[in-house]
Amino acid sequence: MTAGRPGRPRSEQARRAVLEAARDLLKSKGFEGLSMEGIAARAGVGKQTVYRWWPSKAAVVADAALDGIIPQPPFVLPDTGDLHTDLTSWLDEGVRSMTAPEASALIRALAAAASADETASNRLYNQFTGPNRQAVVDRLDAARVVGQVRADADTGSAADALISVNLYLVLARDPITQERARSLLDVVMSGIGPAHPQ
Amino acid sequence: MTAGRPGRPRSEQARRAVLEAARDLLKSKGFEGLSMEGIAARAGVGKQTVYRWWPSKAAVVADAALDGIIPQPPFVLPDTGDLHTDLTSWLDEGVRSMTAPEASALIRALAAAASADETASNRLYNQFTGPNRQAVVDRLDAARVVGQVRADADTGSAADALISVNLYLVLARDPITQERARSLLDVVMSGIGPAHPQ
């Protein structure tokens, strides 16, 4: 694939060491406390090696996320045939994976990275939030076919609501609980309007 | 209030100059590009004066937000008697105020500040997001009394959904549009489930 170019090939070991160092430092010191210099030092790598492949700490963080070095919520929803059951188990799994203090620190870091750098924001969205959102949309669309979702519902907006609340809670440092997730699901499924609008 | 203490009283002029300098720099350079030194220089103020009153740039930013120096979305909802109309006009106003590129840059900056500093996060939440959310909850609760919201709906979760999606869109750098806001409102009002499950 990478045609036989001249010159010493890129060191896979250095690449992984950088991403893992970034993840570790992110957990312990947050995005603000992260530094290119610190990443290089902990990875046992020259600073130039970091700058050769990543333009900023936001880019390193984004790559670490994309590489699975920063753990991600699951991209696939179960499909048992019952939408409510499936969304509930998906939400429970999400709550479980985000309640570890480490996990919320990482998410805050990703938010800060997205805030600081447009490119990082796009990459994180395209390969992290995006697929997750798409999985929800797909499941909802499948449910529509079997009549569990009304024909004219905007499944995209529903997915947005289900996903973004967690981001909001993490940033606001409000604890994320199962109850809260289920209340949200109830709102999204049934709405808050009176049961039988004519 | 500040009892007649001895010594020179705090300079109100310096205080405002600092907050306004912070706002201006935030617009042009983002939270990452903001510095205490830069704030002091632009405000024409000694660095010590900044440190005397604020421990970090996140604290300055939080104060600037609370002081109204960073413009905020409206805290009150109209109450025309029709919930859907009121929420629509509230959302439209929100969309309008967040679509300016400056505004989204400021929101990203506040998100970064919240991510970086727990104290700033709390202050921003308590006096910025919180009242806004509360206003929505209050309006929904009032609507419930007149039967426009079903009795067992969780108005808190509904408010969370309405507010947090915008945060998500700003961080993901997805454009915020009226259509999108109205689709979301439709989901929150009516749910996505089949219209009349019996």
Next chain:
Amino acid sequence: MTAGRPGRPRSEQARRAVLEAARDLLKSKGFEGLSMEGIAARAGVGKQTVYRWWPSKAAVVADAALDGIIPQPPFVLPDTGDLHTDLTSWLDEGVRSMTAPEASALIRALAAAASADETASNRLYNQFTGPNRQAVVDRLDAARVVGQVRADADTGSAADALISVNLYLVLARDPITQERARSLLDVVMSGIGPAHPQ
């Protein structure tokens, strides 16, 4: 003198620590091996403090020389009435002070500094080599008055010869000896031409 300006005054302690650190490092590692970073570290001073007052390592070295922190050959010649005796003792003193390996390393360093930087070159000349040369010229001119130097001799060129040979020997790493100095003095005093040109 330095009018009551606002702001913290310059630290004399830091100034001396920098110059002494530069001298020590110069002795042990030469001008090439000297670094602004190393100077700051050894002086226990922030790097910025060095850069605030000196633009380059050549400037630091020049200042260290001017401040007497780098030892200098004597600027005054004895005047016993006999020129040859006085120049001999002056040369002996010069030979003595330049034969220490430390001293020749310092002189090579000053030559490198002069080579690297025009400003440093001028400062070193004006306050280091220059006065020394002038002292020789003055002594020669005084000797001319009493008939120990012929009327039309160019004392400036004679001083140049007496001084520059040592520089040449240090750079060429030829050992400087009393004999060599005295041979040179003989050439300068008597010339190499036949004893009685008509």
Next chain:
Amino acid sequence: MTAGRPGRPRSEQARRAVLEAARDLLKSKGFEGLSMEGIAARAGVGKQTVYRWWPSKAAVVADAALDGIIPQPPFVLPDTGDLHTDLTSWLDEGVRSMTAPEASALIRALAAAASADETASNRLYNQFTGPNRQAVVDRLDAARVVGQVRADADTGSAADALISVNLYLVLARDPITQERARSLLDVVMSGIGPAHPQ
């Protein structure tokens, strides 16, 4: 000479490219501004090729000088029978070749190289300054045979004086002029002592 060893023979083209690149960079940026990396880049040569043959930039500079790629003053003195005439024309030629700003920059660079590296210093002396000095000594010794130099004069010291003053002037950035050279020659030939001491 280099016995028919196996393997690809050294590239003469690369060797010259390196030395010429070094000379060009020396002219424009001085010895301090010269770098192995820069030499390789300008020569269109791999860095390893430079390091394979030269251990340091001082070594490259020394080689460039020895190879005639850095222009040198003439090694031979005319011998018209009249010493004063010959030395005058030799000095004039030296003055002429050193007054070009490029030339003095190169000489300062050679001085810096000699200062930085003992090996380079020796090579430069042995094959650059040394032969030049020897040529002067030889001419003076020849002149002694015909009575133009007194029997007990130290021709070595005289040669040192004639050569080293130029080095001193270049480092001090004092302009080198014909007048100055001739004054020096007068001192060396006739001395500064009274004309006929008996």
Next chain:
DNA sequence: ATATAAGCGAGACGGTACGTCCAGTCTTGGT
């Protein structure tokens, strides 16, 4: 012919130093 050997350009590697910016702190004179 085909190994083996050495040189070549290219370019990544772990590092050091550069010169600048900023973090927080401290110390002036003045309000």
Next chain:
DNA sequence: ACCAAGACTGGACGTACCGTCTCGCTTATAT
């Protein structure tokens, strides 16, 4: 007790080179 000014130590920034190391390739002698 506050203020502006500005110097202090410290540390990260992003860049330039250091000297070393692998690549694929070329060019020689030795089998």
